[in-house]
Amino acid sequence: MTDYEVIDQLTVSLAREVKNGESCYTGIAIPLAVVSIQLARMTHAPDLDFYYGGYWIQPDLDVDLFTIMTDLDAFKEAFPKAKGFNPLIQLYRYWEGPKHTLDFGIIRPAQIDQWGNINNSVVGNYDQPKVRFPGGAAVGDIINTCHHVLVYIPRQDKRTFVENVDFITGKGVSPEWRRENGLEKYKGITVIVTDLAIFDFQTKDSRMRVRSVHESSTIEEVQENASFSLEIPDPLPITKPPTELEMKVLREKADPLEVRKFDYRPR
Amino acid sequence: MTDYEVIDQLTVSLAREVKNGESCYTGIAIPLAVVSIQLARMTHAPDLDFYYGGYWIQPDLDVDLFTIMTDLDAFKEAFPKAKGFNPLIQLYRYWEGPKHTLDFGIIRPAQIDQWGNINNSVVGNYDQPKVRFPGGAAVGDIINTCHHVLVYIPRQDKRTFVENVDFITGKGVSPEWRRENGLEKYKGITVIVTDLAIFDFQTKDSRMRVRSVHESSTIEEVQENASFSLEIPDPLPITKPPTELEMKVLREKADPLEVRKFDYRPR
């Protein structure tokens, strides 16, 4: 049996959601997303068109992406090896324009609710909040402009999995709402990976559902760490654990510096 | 007495309207305007901030501007000698934005009327015109975004000086209209120089007025070559003819290739 930690399951499961040939975007501030994309590119999705920080497109696989952004020599070496580049006019030019819709984005919200709404703004009253989060940056924009969105939440608990978010920074999956607003091309969040399980919205009322539970956790733990009652399929699939190959690529090539642990605090 | 042609009077008179320290724009397609700006810079207005074709700012005085646009070696040499440059994002970024309003532009309309409206679109019915002109390009935009506008008309006649234009491609001087539309900063056309005379709109009703008649023409000729009755001051000033210095600079430095004759057909 392969030796792995929960964070590895999270990274690997996220990577498996990436399809070869798709185009995607992720910000530079969510290292686990970047690592999972690198892992996907190094395993089953070599032809992913990946905008890294809105700049490189499909950066060289031999380059450690975190190092690019923090080490200038690596930065200077990386450019010539990317398949493409986006230097003068940023990704902003695509957004809502006619030429491109990216297939997916990856985001890490502070809160998500059973309807797939996400909240990166406040807990409590908006004007006098109990907690002020940093703000959404582009998460709401990504949800309404990419064909679909992958979410990861490094630590699932009652504060991150809420019944209804206090504030909608990014809109939920509701197919009716998306049809009414001419946004049916953009499905919102399709998959959520946490340290405990994988979720989707494949119910009749498009509510959050457990898709599989990681072998390192139990369904009771998954339900206890949500503020709302989860749809649970029967039989309940177990998330496929990381394979030996995935772990080898992850450790040796995709993330030798363990950058993925940057946004993860073990329970 | 200085030896000069009518086209020289036109060029020199236009140059004299340029004030030192102002900023201005002219397109690359009206050579006489470019030459008159060069002449102004070489005589009384060395600190003119001149956007040439929206690219160079204050190009080197020793460079013949027409040559820059048609000779690649001159083009390559010109860049390092300009005081500034505007390479990546064109002049368009200034237009109507908060940072810059240019002091003046120079235009050459196909028709002008007694109210300072200009027409570069059609003669006759718009949909089935007798004459289809090329279109205004930026002339209408310049009239409503520069503090004021200088006009030259190489050959004044009843077809170019009309009572009311058939089509307003660029709006006239009407101070009332400009106030009502919040455009009082932009005075429209202030001066017109033709091969016969100089005109302005300094009457109570902002109608076209003869400011001075060139010594090479008569006031009768000026009136005969307009489709409307001109305001004529009494006494009637004579346009100051080109000075020896102006002619020397024009011939030897500002326009040795006689580019100014490109948009001039003698009567």
Place this chain on the structure above:
Amino acid sequence: MTVISNLSAIVSEIVLPNTKIAIGGAAMFLKPMEAVREIIRQQIKDLEIITLIGDLDIDLLCGVKAISVLESSFIGLPMIGMAHNFRKSIEEGSGLVFKEWSELSMVRAFQAGAMGLPVTTVRSLLGSDLVKVRPDFEEVVIQNKKYIQVPALNPDLAIIHAYAADSNGNVYYPKQHILDDFSLLPAFCSKQLFVCVEKMISNQEGREIVEQGHIPMFSYLDVDYIAKTPKGAWPTGFPPEYAGDMGHFMTYSGMSRSPETFQLYLQQEIYKEDTN
């Protein structure tokens, strides 16, 4: 996904009747002239053509009656004179629909299209009769200030001329380059982008010329079609590679005055055997 092929194959695949095409370049610079000539050779008709400032490109297409709808702010031969075929098409009531813009309003319409805005506003059109003849231009009041609202432009296809493309489909511009906007504006608002380039280079060479200061302008994700068309902007200029051929424009100006000499021009310059 970027198709790198020859001009003739690409034109016959993507330039169809009723295609709404934005042509890059302006004022005798940077026009994708070889593509225009190929469109004429293939006798494609009923095109909707959009260009900020048109010159030989538009006049040729008017001369062979290839355009049904034309949108522009100026069609002429700068420094030389009228574009005779364009002028005649309108004056003779040939059925050509001309949607006239001011330069700034058209720039804003390109920019709006690239950003996914349905409409945008401009003030410099105030007082212009263009507002009367364009039913899609409308005076609006926002925050007590008058604006003219104009529709965004989203052509089906942009055709532009550039310096080089690499084998991945990335496109490069010369350094210190002038007048890029005239190609970038149509490129970013159109649904597809076809780039004609002076030369094809390897990805490695691409990075080398960037190191020397060339500008990596479009990525392979931006570009749908690439064709090598050496000196393809001629007789318009593509500095610093080559200057505009003023002599040719003057010749054209003369020959386009009568149908007979215009046909002769077409025979000599366009229908002649392809020497590429």
Place this chain on the structure above:
Amino acid sequence: MTVISNLSAIVSEIVLPNTKIAIGGAAMFLKPMEAVREIIRQQIKDLEIITLIGDLDIDLLCGVKAISVLESSFIGLPMIGMAHNFRKSIEEGSGLVFKEWSELSMVRAFQAGAMGLPVTTVRSLLGSDLVKVRPDFEEVVIQNKKYIQVPALNPDLAIIHAYAADSNGNVYYPKQHILDDFSLLPAFCSKQLFVCVEKMISNQEGREIVEQGHIPMFSYLDVDYIAKTPKGAWPTGFPPEYAGDMGHFMTYSGMSRSPETFQLYLQQEIYKEDTN
């Protein structure tokens, strides 16, 4: 017309209470940090600050209570965590007014400001509660499609960091430069532009580095004030000149948790004798 002077003199001349300032850079890159530190040293208060993505710049200004109104889409320390002073300012009801944007809507507001549009529209805000808490955001229907209309941004002053300025006042950027938009957007919509540069060079040197591929980004007509601030973006990164100082950000993250250690940080890093 461009004033080339020292940082302290320029800040005291142009950064006044109630000035609406757009700060360039984003996400630990390209912030004009030395100018921010000078604003703190001069104890200027009641500022209206606008920045697309704020990090140390905004958290420092929140910590010294210099901001009355803040507009942004994100204030945090990317990869590290919360911006504690920002967070506390809001949670403790200090009176700081926070006008929250989404990133794309704010980009569009900058772009609209540069183009003189009073408002612009965006679709990605549909469904967001930002529309409920921002009275200046409004749902509109154009051509049977819903949009959120947002106001344009036209700050009084933009402060950005760049590579070099020449003696005429022209400003240059490094070649192959990343993230320019984060400085260009505020620069073009603001009424005045203050550029902090790594170094001053001659006009001749300026043209030489352009020949090597550096980008001549602003002309002297664009730029109102220039100050030399070597390494002035530190601890944010200014590639390829220097990388972000992650260690410093982590230290700051720790020290900004309590008022006492935050004061210590100010003493050590900002109020210390100027070593320029």
